[in-house]
Amino acid sequence: MHSPSPRTGAAAQIASLSEFDTRSGSRLERMVFNHRLAVIVCCALATIVLALTAWTRLGLNASFEKMLPRSHPYIQNYLAHRADLRGLGDSLRIVVENKKGDIYSPQYLDALRRLQDELFLTPGVDRAWLKSLWAPGVRWTEVTEEGFRGGPVMPDNYDGSARATEQLRANIARAGVAGSLVGNDFKSSMIIVPLLDKDAQTGQRIDYRALSHALEDMRVRYATDAQGQPTGIEIHIVGFAKLVGDLIDGLHQVALYFAIAALVAALILYGYTRCLRSTALVLGCSLVAVVWQLGLVAAFGFELDPYSILVPFLVFAIGVSHGAQKMNGIMQDIGRGAHRLVAARYTFRRLFLAGLTALVADVVGFAVLMVIDIPVIRELALSASLGVGVLIFTNLILLPVLLSRVGVSSAAARRSLRDEQEDGGPGQGRVLATLVRFTERRWAIGTLAATAGLLVLGLAASMHLKIGDLDAGAPELRPQSRYNRDNAYIAANYSLSSDTFAVIVKTDKEGCLRYDTLVEADRLAWALQQVPGVQTTVSLANAVRQITAGSNEGSPKWLTIARNQDVLNYGAQQASVNNPELFNTDCSVMPVIAYLADHRADTLERVVAASAQFAVAHSNDERRFALAAGSAGIEAATNIVVHKAWNQMLVLVYAAVIALCFITFRNWRAVVVAVVPLVVTSVLCEALMVALGIGVKVATLPVVALGVGIGVDYALYLLSVQLAEQRAGATLAQAYGRALRFTGKVVALVGITLAAGVLTWAFSPIKFQADMGILLGFMFLWNMVGAVVLIPALSHFLLQPKARAPAAQQDSIGHAAAQA
Structure with missing residues (x-):
């Protein structure tokens, strides 16, 4: 059995409180442990107050506005003309399918009318722009000998008779809505429901969960009749509001x-x-931190959303990590015969600085996400930073105080001490002996060579990492989810998708009616039509061309943009009747809308490149082409912001971690030893994302920052003990072996615990939660493995004093250990 190290043996010499000088230790230690009851009472009161705050004020919702990177030029262009671009932002597309016939069935049309009326009266709906076969704004136009004739697609006198049905059939054909408002197989039709920012009556943001539940209620009611028999009506719903509603429902799991x-x-x-009380205290203090975090989030007026809902678990996981280290240190000192208060104070002295540095690194890792100009990410960063910050009080201060009061079971303490000895069990001894061998030159060289090989392979794979969605539909949900099945049905039966990319053409008043402006808009539409992934384009130029030809007996010779201003004015006037969304009231803004086959990252990149190139080449003082509106345009802007933030975030989080490690160790070699395992894990995580087909987007952006911030904990705890032992005169092998026994076993324990916890997320119905679980589980494990394997290998070359090393170098290592 090895003799206790100077850093751990002092506590064993004090078995009675009468032998302990309560005036020893730092001012913080004396303030905490000399007033233990006050600390416990204050923490208990804070927990009660914050729990009540969270219970009464914390909500779960999401906001379309919070998903927008508001400082990006594309989003600024969209927001500046939002009132002129109705339907190109937050909207729902609801397809009503007749499984027992086609859309001309009187029963089907009656159900469609009743559903539209319900949607029209639903809070938050922009009623003036709602579209369906029953909407009076959906019209048909034809050219006759007397001139233009037109009217609403749904006949005014529709009564379900055969004659009215034939008239409806003719109107649909004349309106050309097949593939847009009517399915290509004529077995379904669509209701387009634009949403307002806020409920017009209450002034509050739309409650997406309540809206989603109302839509689900409609889905169920229209699928069955009063007797519970199936009606043959099936409703398919897509749109941001429905997606968020489904996510919130899934998040209750x-x-x-x-x-x-x-x-x-x-x-x-x-x-x-094998100690119930210490296990309960570690878990309890971590749960207290979660309560404090939720209470503070509610007190600051924030709410949980689908992206920040995972933060409480991360706070809990980090709390377990630090709590286990404190529990292990106290348990070992009690096993050596120390009084529980003495053991708690000595463990506080040994590990508080390392724990504080690690938590500050975690806070910084979350806080750097604030540089990303997406409100939902900034709120996540603030929420997580608050949660990790409170761990300083709950797990670094409250937990040792509670353990100093109740202690640990004597059997557990003896077992911990026995396991900590060099001649522990044969299995454990072999594992520890193997890990210590990584401090030897031959093992260190092999480890670093293998790491370099993994790093090269990881870098090669990470070059293929994509920004944005890689799958059709909503990648936040499983492919077999109801939402994605609805999306697949709409994509298969309609020519125009819900993925719209709009370029905004801005002119002076009445400028969009000018011949040269319409020609340029038409050229843009043609350029976009050549881009792979674009289904078709719609603009005022298209409508004017069709109306001009219709005014001239439908002659294809007139299927053009006329130079005569009167002809253009007439065409625009007619277009405003059927398609008012093609330009605003003073004709100073008109969108050129591209319908995309999907919103995959590659598709958006191609469309953005083509649009931006055209805008630069064709904008002038008379007209300006501004990107972008529509659901795909907003997502393209988000992808651009995420791409920029990805590298910026990594640079900032590593800069912060390096600075904190340097402040702690005051030695650049120790900083390199601590940071290299994190770099390797980050690169391999990016390679794993490529292998799993996971793109970098709002949901996955925080993962690497979290992995770096949390992963540095392992290195800080191991190096703190290792450098302290080296300063006391131990060789590198001895120092690392004792670090393994004192904190290394708990590092492995925590890594496995955290990974096992987050890997359960892989079974979640929410795909982005499953993806985060897999990625975080991988990072927790690899950070742990990297710490216990790479730290000794790197230490062999960087932290092991040479036989003829100058005294200054050895003093540097000793100073680093002292700071630890």
């Missing part, structure tokens, strides 16, 4: 996964300690 993760952590911790 997060509580189940949270409970599973907490249970897994409890079982693993109890299996390691």
